[in-house]
Amino acid sequence: MLLEVRGLAVHYGGIRAVKGIDLDIDAGELVCLIGANGAGKSSTLRAICGLVPAHAGTVSYAGADLGGLPVFERPRRGLVMVPEGRGIFPQLTVEENLAMGAFSRSDGKIASDLDRQFDLFPRLRERRGQTAGTLSGGEQQMLAIGRALMARPKLLLLDEPSMGLSPILVAKIFGIIREIASQGVTILLVEQNARMALETASRGYVMESGAVTLAAEARQLLADPRVREAYLGEGAA
Ligand code: ATP
Numbered sequence: 001m002l003l004e005v006r007g008l009a010v011h012y013g014g015i016r017a018v019k020g021i022d023l024d025i026d027a028g029e030l031v032c033l034i035g036a037n038g039a040g041k042s043s044t045l046r047a048i049c050g051l052v053p054a055h056a057g058t059v060s061y062a063g064a065d066l067g068g069l070p071v072f073e074r075p076r077r078g079l080v081m082v083p084e085g086r087g088i089f090p091q092l093t094v095e096e097n098l099a100m101g102a103f104s105r106s107d108g109k110i111a112s113d114l115d116r117q118f119d120l121f122p123r124l125r126e127r128r129g130q131t132a133g134t135l136s137g138g139e140q141q142m143l144a145i146g147r148a149l150m151a152r153p154k155l156l157l158l159d160e161p162s163m164g165l166s167p168i169l170v171a172k173i174f175g176i177i178r179e180i181a182s183q184g185v186t187i188l189l190v191e192q193n194a195r196m197a198l199e200t201a202s203r204g205y206v207m208e209s210g211a212v213t214l215a216a217e218a219r220q221l222l223a224d225p226r227v228r229e230a231y232l233g234e235g236a237a
Contacts, residue, residue, distance in 0.1 A: 002027040002155055002186050003048070007057035010043040017043040019210040020057060025155070025188055030181040032189040032197035032218065034231060035207035041190040042084055044207070045157045048188075049074055049081045061155065076104040078154030084163065084190075086144040090133025094124050097132050097143055101150030110150070117146040120176065138169035145176065155186045162193045174200050194231035198222045206231070 003025040010018035018040040025031050033041050046052045048059050050071040059066045061079055074080070088097050098117055102110045118125035121142040127135065132143055141161055148156060158177065162170040174196050181187050191197035198204055198218045206214040206227065214221065221227045228234040 001025070001060075002029075002062060003188070004060040005044075005048065005057065006060075008044065008047055008054055008059065009056040010040070010047050010052055011055040012043075012052075017210055018047065021207070021210075021212045023188075023205060023212070025186060027154075027186055028184060029203065030177070030187045030189065030201045032191055032201035032204045033207060034191055034194040034197050034204060036230075037192065039207040040210040041207055042159055045081060045159050045188070045190055048157060049079065051081075072104070075151045075153075078152065079157070080148045080151045080153035080155070081157040082144045082148045082159060082161065084159040086140050088132045088140055088143050088147065091131060093129050093131055094135070094143055095128045097147050098124075098150050101147035104151060113150055113152070117149055120149075120179070121146050137164050138166070138172070141165065141169075141173055142176070145173075145180075149180065149185075153185055155188065156180065158187060158189045160190055160192060162191060162196060170196060194227070195222075198227075 001024055003023065005021065005023040007020045007022065008018055009020050021044065033044065035041050043052060047054050050066065050069065062077065089100065098114055123139055124142055124146055127139065132140065135143060161173050161177065165173065170193065177187065177189065178200060189197055189201060198221050201218045204216065204218045204221045205212050
């Protein structure tokens, strides 16, 4: 198992955002975590990355307990997140943002990896010298994903990559997510766009009010009347 989460709880003062959840992700899987606004999806990702402390529970990655490991050590081990809202550096150029993604690396393949990102995202090649703050929302999302890939992730955590994008761009971003997965990167995808997420992932978890309420193959979840009614905008079957 590449990622094993056991009994994870996240509290913000008196708010119990995540209430003791378990997640298992095998190497090479593309797994999604869906749920309504405020269900605790982002808090789960933030706790896995060490950006918020776990109130309880453990996160084990590649066989090691991550408790107490500094946040910046995680990308070094291949655990990389693309945060909700992208978190790019608006004053830096596209190329500088991508280079920042490789901060934890000291190998000699950074320049060729930069080229690989430009092959994956030709728009970014065209705009390599432009400051990131002037990019469109879709381009910023591509840049955020490209920057994460510069860290050579083994496990990529994506928080709402489709947020604020037009349907055409959403389809494009999901196509890119599939391509990244096909290259062997394990992915945990958090999405409010449940349909796209379940059509892209092989397995899924459903979160409600801080708890995991369903966990199954993505196609089973797509067919589940509870999911169809609550998340796919369909009436009860
Ligand atoms: P969204 O799609 O809106 O990000 P989510 O499923 O990712 O939803 P979280 O962002 O994890 O949910 O939020 C879970 C709960 O924790 C919500 O009630 C939210 O208001 C609360 N919360 C999140 N971050 C904080 C914070 N920094 N301080 C206080 N409460 C927070």
